[in-house]
Amino acid sequence: MSNKKNIAILGSTGSIGTQALDVIAANPDAFQVEVLTAQNNAALLIEQARRFQPNAVVITNEDHYELVRQALANEDVKVYAGEKALADIVQMETIDLVITALVGYSGLRPTLRAIEAGKTIALANKETLVVAGDLVTRLAREKGVSIYPVDSEHSAIFQCMVGEFHNKIEKIVLTASGGPFRGHLRPQLGAVTKAQALKHPNWSMGAKVTIDSASLMNKGLEVIEAKWLFGLNPSQVEVVVHPQSIIHSFVQFEDGSLKAQLGLPDMRLPIQFAMTYPHRLKSDFPRFDFAQYPSLTFEKPDTETFRNLALAFDALHRGGNMPCVLNAANEVAVAGFLREQVGFLEMSDIVEQCLAKMDYIGNPSYEDYVTTDKETRLRAQELLR
Numbered sequence: 001m002s003n004k005k006n007i008a009i010l011g012s013t014g015s016i017g018t019q020a021l022d023v024i025a026a027n028p029d030a031f032q033v034e035v036l037t038a039q040n041n042a043a044l045l046i047e048q049a050r051r052f053q054p055n056a057v058v059i060t061n062e063d064h065y066e067l068v069r070q071a072l073a074n075e076d077v078k079v080y081a082g083e084k085a086l087a088d089i090v091q092m093e094t095i096d097l098v099i100t101a102l103v104g105y106s107g108l109r110p111t112l113r114a115i116e117a118g119k120t121i122a123l124a125n126k127e128t129l130v131v132a133g134d135l136v137t138r139l140a141r142e143k144g145v146s147i148y149p150v151d152s153e154h155s156a157i158f159q160c161m162v163g164e165f166h167n168k169i170e171k172i173v174l175t176a177s178g179g180p181f182r183g184h185l186r187p188q189l190g191a192v193t194k195a196q197a198l199k200h201p202n203w204s205m206g207a208k209v210t211i212d213s214a215s216l217m218n219k220g221l222e223v224i225e226a227k228w229l230f231g232l233n234p235s236q237v238e239v240v241v242h243p244q245s246i247i248h249s250f251v252q253f254e255d256g257s258l259k260a261q262l263g264l265p266d267m268r269l270p271i272q273f274a275m276t277y278p279h280r281l282k283s284d285f286p287r288f289d290f291a292q293y294p295s296l297t298f299e300k301p302d303t304e305t306f307r308n309l310a311l312a313f314d315a316l317h318r319g320g321n322m323p324c325v326l327n328a329a330n331e332v333a334v335a336g337f338l339r340e341q342v343g344f345l346e347m348s349d350i351v352e353q354c355l356a357k358m359d360y361i362g363n364p365s366y367e368d369y370v371t372t373d374k375e376t377r378l379r380a381q382e383l384l385r
């Protein structure tokens with residue numbers, strides 16, 4: 001019997017997925033890859049499967065199935081395709097921990113299925129908690145499943161909470177880099193390009209989260225994610241702009257003590273911590289050098305210019321299916337911006353109009369979320385030029 005943790009990585013070809021594999025490659029005695037999944041990047045999935053020899057891989061775009069199957073015909077790796085296969089594979093008995101590194105709404109169903117099967121979750125896919133945080137956290141409580149955060153801010157809060165779980169949080173303060181357009185006003189934002197928006201000042205990430213960072217929707221999604229992960233009221237979550245991205249977030253306890261977690265912007269650390277909690281594993285990640293950062297600065301977010309953050313707080317206050325509406329409208333808007341169909345500022349317009357027009361459902365079922373997501377997408381599509 002091996003002591004290695006058997007890991008499934010959903011979205012292994014993405015930014016988080018490939019960094020999770022870096023962590024595994026650096027710690028072959030601690031981890032074994034059990035499952036890898038991808039949507040379109042068949043070539044990288046094949047390369048990863050040859051290198052890490054998982055039990056199984058899933059390619060969700062069925063058009064690539066034959067290519068992957070033939071390429072792995074001489075390996076001891078099972079090959080599946082399609083969304084149903086993705087939702088089923090997470091229940092495989094041999095999996096210990098599922099890393100949800102998919103992007104967007106696509107993470108919801110497999111995450112719920114993994115929790116149903118009692119799998120520990122390392123959650124990068126924040127949209128899962130934005131869309132259906134009540135369902136997901138309720139099911140996790142029922143099944144006794146732990147959800148460990150991968151997102152850097154939430155990992156920071158979680159790391160500050162270690163040894164403090166019996167103590168009450170007064171508030172948390174999420175740090176935001178402010179993105180590439182920090183300090184810009186609306187007239188300037190009207191003219192920014194996709195290439196400029198994809199240049200995050202501190203982090204190298206997938207396209208969707210990078211655009212969300214530029215529009216401050218990422219911070220809005222993270223506010224909602226934090227509410228569900230840490231059981232907070234909306235009034236207990238604040239955001240401060242910290243352009244250096246060195247302090248990853250703060251927790252303030254009820255005695256007024258403020259704790260923070262610091263480090264260079266490198267996702268491998270939070271990914272690894274979610275995989276090893278409650279332990280820490282020795283790493284060779286670059287260390288922080290105080291001489292390189294003579295000042296760490298803070299500003300209030302400008303929510304009049306970057307309206308997405310205010311819209312996310314609004315959706316959180318309204319509750320029910322409104323965060324699901326926010327997410328679906330934003331996914332359509334970001335895809336439209338990446339196709340250069342809409343401008344930067346129009347992304348918030350689309351989200352705002354969907355929040356105003358979609359029917360409110362107070363206590364949504366899973367089916368209500370599926371319907372809300374579908375109908376919001378249709379409405380948002382109509383708003384694309």
Ligand SMILES: NC(=O)C1=CN([C@@H]2O[C@H](COP(=O)(O)OP(=O)(O)OC[C@H]3O[C@@H](n4cnc5c(N)ncnc54)[C@H](OP(=O)(O)O)[C@@H]3O)[C@@H](O)[C@H]2O)C=CC1
Binds near residue numbers: 014101
């Ligand atoms: N990147 C980062 O540093 C951080 C990311 N996050 C969050 O982590 C999640 C992943 O982000 P990131 O790694 O940047 O994203 P990427 O776009 O880099 O990767 C997404 C992964 O999901 C797969 N995928 C995309 N769409 C689908 C779909 N519909 N069904 C199944 N698989 C799909 C992709 O497959 P393929 O490539 O084969 O098409 C890829 O493997 C997001 O929720 C993001 O907000 C949070 C903090 C930091």
Ligand SMILES: CC(=O)[C@@H](O)[C@H](O)COP(=O)(O)O
Binds near residue numbers: 152179
């Ligand atoms: C690395 C990570 O966790 C991202 O979600 C990051 O937070 C993006 O940075 P900003 O949204 O603060 O620009």
Ligand SMILES: [Mn+2]
Binds near residue numbers: 151152153222
């Ligand atoms: Mn983050």
